[in-house]
Amino acid sequence: FEVCVQNGAGAGACYEDGEYEKAGCKLIEGEDLSRCRVITTVNPPSDSILSTLKEGTLVVTTAPGLEWEERQEKLLERGVSVINLAKIPRISRAQSMDALSSQANLAGYRAALEAAVNYRRLFPLMMTSAGSARPARVAVLGAGVAGLQALATAKRLGADVYGYDIRPEALEDIRSLGARVIELGEVEAQKGVYARELNKEETAQQHSALEETLKDFDVIITAAGLPGKKPPLLVTEKLVRSLKTGSVIVDLLAASGGNCELTEKGKTVIRHGVTIVGTSNYAAMVAGDASRFYSKNVYNVVSLLCVKEGDRIISLDLDKEDEIIKAVLRKGREQHKLAV
Helix, strand or coil: CCCCCCCCCCCHCCCHHHHHHHHEEEEEEEHHHCCCCEEECCCCCCHHHHCCCCCCCEEEECCCCHHHHHHHHHHHCCCCCCEEEHCCCCHHHHHHHHHHHHHHHHHHHHHHHHHHHHHHCCCEEEEECEEEECCCCCEEEEECHHHHHHHHHHCCCCCEEEEHHHHHHEEEEEECCCCCCCCCCCCCCCCCCCCCCCCHHHHHHHHHHHHHHHCCCCEECCHHHHHHCCCCCCCCCHHHCCCCCCEEEEEECCHHHCCCCCCCCCEEEEEEEEECCCCCHHHHHHHHHHCCCCCCCHHHHHHHEEEECCCCEEEEEEEEEEEHHHHHEEEECCCCCCEE
16 A cells, blocks of 8 residues: 555654654645545544545544434445444454454543542552551442453552442453452343443432442542443432542543533533543543554454455455454445555
8 A cells, every 4th residue: 555644643642754754654734635545544534524535435434423424424425435443343353453442441541540640649558657548449330341441450559449330241350350349239231242221210220329339439430331322320410429528530431421420521620529530532641552553453454355466455345245344334335446
C-alpha cells in the first residue's frame, strides 16, 4: 500500500509527522483524504469529509452509536463501504482485531488512576511513624474488560477491592484478580458474554441492594454497559447522598449516558460532597499506547481482505467468505473489489 497520514494526526499521542515520513508514509491535508481508497480512523470522519468520499472508498472506523447508523446508510447508497470495528465478534480468532477490548483495557487502567488521584486519601495500607492508614475500599460495578482492568489496577495500588456483576460467569474472573465479590442475591442474570437488561422490579431491587451495600465504600468505579443500549443506572442520587464526604465515583460509561445518575459527561463535579468523574475518553489519556493498539487492530482486520499475487497485494476482496468480515463489513452499492 501507499500509506498517507493526515498532518498532525499523531500529535496528541506524541507521534511527530517526521516519524511517519521516516516510516515511508506521505503526509496529506484533511481535504486530500478523499483521494484515498481506504480511510482508517478512530471515530467516524466529519460530515464535511464524508461528503467528499468517492464511490469505491472503504472507511474503517469504530462507531458504536445509533447516530452513525443513519450516516452510514447514506455512504452505502453512494457506493462507499464501511468496516465498523465495534461489530467485531467475540470469538478467539478475532481477539487481535477487537478494538473495543483493547481500548477498554486502557480505559479501565486509567479509570483506576483517576480514582486514586481524586480520592484525597491513600489507596494502600501505609504504616508510618505517625500511625497507619487503612486501605481504600473500592467497588467496581461491571466486570467486563474495562471493569476487570480497573479491579486489577486498584488492587495493584493497594486498595481493598470488590467487584460486582449480574453475570454468574464474571464472578470467577473477579475472584481471580484477588478481589471479593459483591453478592446482592436478589437479581438473577442469564448466562452469556453480555449482561441482559433488567426489568423494572429487578432494577428497583438492584438499586435498593446497592444503596445498602455501597454506602460505606470510599471509591466506586462503574463499568457496566449493554450492547447497543443506554448503560444501566446503578448509582442513584440516593446512593451518592449516603456516601461519605470525599468519596469518589468514576463513571466509565459517561460518554454514552453513564451508570451514575449525577454524572456529567466530560466533567468532574462534586455533588453532595462526592467527586464524580465523567471523563468521556479514558483511553485517550494514554494516547500513545491506545494508538499503537488500535492501529494493530485495524491492520489485522484489513489484512483479512488482502488478495495477493505472489508477495504483492493487488486488491482488497469485499466478498471474502469470512465470519469476521461478514460481521464488520457493510458493502457500498455494487462494490466488490478495491484495487490497491
